[in-house]
Amino acid sequence: MKIELNNNKVFYNNGSSVEEIHPFWLRERVNGENFLDKTTQQRLFDPTTLNVEIKIEKAQINNQILEIDFNDGVNSKLDIDAIAKEFSKKDNFIHSIEKIKWDSDLKKIKNYDFKNELFESKEMYEILIDFYKYGFVIIKKVPTENNYLVNFANSIGSVRRTNFGEHFNVKSIPNPNDLAYTSLALAPHTDNPYRNPVPCIQILHCIKNEVKGGYSTLVDGYAVTEILKKENPEFYNILTKVKVRFQFIDRDVVLEDWSELIKLDEDKKFKQVRFSPRLDFVPMLEKKELDLYYKARKKISDLYNSEKFRIEFKLEQGDLIMMDNYRLLHGRTEFNSNEGNRFLQGCYIDFDSTEGKLRHLKRKFKI
Ligand SMILES: [Fe+2]
Numbered sequence: 368m369k370i371e372l373n374n375n376k377v378f379y380n381n382g383s384s385v386e387e388i389h390p391f392w393l394r395e396r397v398n399g400e401n402f403l404d405k406t407t408q409q410r411l412f413d414p415t416t417l418n419v420e421i422k423i424e425k426a427q428i429n430n431q432i433l434e435i436d437f438n439d440g441v442n443s444k445l446d447i448d449a450i451a452k453e454f455s456k457k458d459n460f461i462h463s464i465e466k467i468k469w470d471s472d473l474k475k476i477k478n479y480d481f482k483n484e485l486f487e488s489k490e491m492y493e494i495l496i497d498f499y500k501y502g503f504v505i506i507k508k509v510p511t512e513n514n515y516l517v518n519f520a521n522s523i524g525s526v527r528r529t530n531f532g533e534h535f536n537v538k539s540i541p542n543p544n545d546l547a548y549t550s551l552a553l554a555p556h557t558d559n560p561y562r563n564p565v566p567c568i569q570i571l572h573c574i575k576n577e578v579k580g581g582y583s584t585l586v587d588g589y590a591v592t593e594i595l596k597k598e599n600p601e602f603y604n605i606l607t608k609v610k611v612r613f614q615f616i617d618r619d620v621v622l623e624d625w626s627e628l629i630k631l632d633e634d635k636k637f638k639q640v641r642f643s644p645r646l647d648f649v650p651m652l653e654k655k656e657l658d659l660y661y662k663a664r665k666k667i668s669d670l671y672n673s674e675k676f677r678i679e680f681k682l683e684q685g686d687l688i689m690m691d692n693y694r695l696l697h698g699r700t701e702f703n704s705n706e707g708n709r710f711l712q713g714c715y716i717d718f719d720s721t722e723g724k725l726r727h728l729k730r731k732f733k734i
Pocket of ligand 1: 547557
């Protein structure tokens with residue numbers, strides 16, 4: 368990528384083509400102290416009030432700085448590298464972290480130890496990178512007093528409050544409004560598929576685990592759906608097309624959202640899985656189509672529940688797991704509440720929290 372000048376016009380040359388950069392695009396980016404607030408990097412002017420027919424009177428490049436005089440009297444000095452960064456036209460950091468697909472062979476999970484100042488440390492950067500690679504990360508020895516989980520979440524970003532509260536306590540209770548609050552096994556599922564938007568990241572913190580069972584289980588929905596795409600494209604296709612209704616009802620609220628079980632992005636790549644077969648309702652489609660849909664749902668359920676894709680581990684007191692609720696499914700094995708306490712606390716944060724923190728740490732440590 369090269370910036371070139373010709374006849375008071377600015378061009379970028381990407382090696383295969385040369386295109387003019389719109390003068391107004393450059394004018395919008397003026398960054399002198401009268402135009403841009405140094406701290407917030409927010410404009411001190413409103414570009415929508417300017418005449419879009421702006422012209423360049425003079426342009427020159429010296430030491431990687433493009434200096435322009437515009438015909439409205441404004442002079443601007445722009446860093447060429449900063450301009451070049453904008454030509455990717457999309458996020459070139461978070462989405463460039465390669466997702467590593469995994470199954471039950473995933474043996475070596477790197478755990479991190481909690482320490483003071485973790486949230487502003489380089490280690491936090493590594494923790495978040497691991498989170499984006501694998502869809503989860505475990506931090507050990509996290510303080511268990513006074514709902515520290517909420518502090519933890521708010522030190523990365525902001526807790527996403529739901530009707531279950533700012534955080535929720537996962538232990539068996541009488542007359543629960545969700546099966547999570549029993550001692551039953553929970554098959555792999557994603558949380559809250561009935562919300563709009565679905566909470567992005569679940570944080571679970573083990574406060575006490577005195578029972579023999581109650582193992583945590585995780586499945587990589589990305590790995591499973593990629594296998595399905597390869598081996599059963601018909602099943603994959605219908606699960607990426609049919610929108611089903613997810614529903615949650617209790618005394619105070621009726622939550623409902625419609626989505627595909629496998630949601631793709633605009634490039635037809637993996638974006639999100641939702642799976643919670645106790646609360647999904649497929650619309651009444653043609654019998655033939657429903658026939659295919661039910662076979663496809665059964666197949667993906669078999670894969671999610673198979674030992675090939677599931678990892679199983681015991682959360683110890685103080686262990687905190689952060690998991691991507693758009694990518695992973697989670698569950699637990701059954702336990703006997705007469706053996707002792709099994710008490711986890713959970714809360715949600717959204718992707719803006721982890722993305723914002725990661726970009727901040729990248730900037731701070733000049734990575
Ligand atoms: Fe859950």
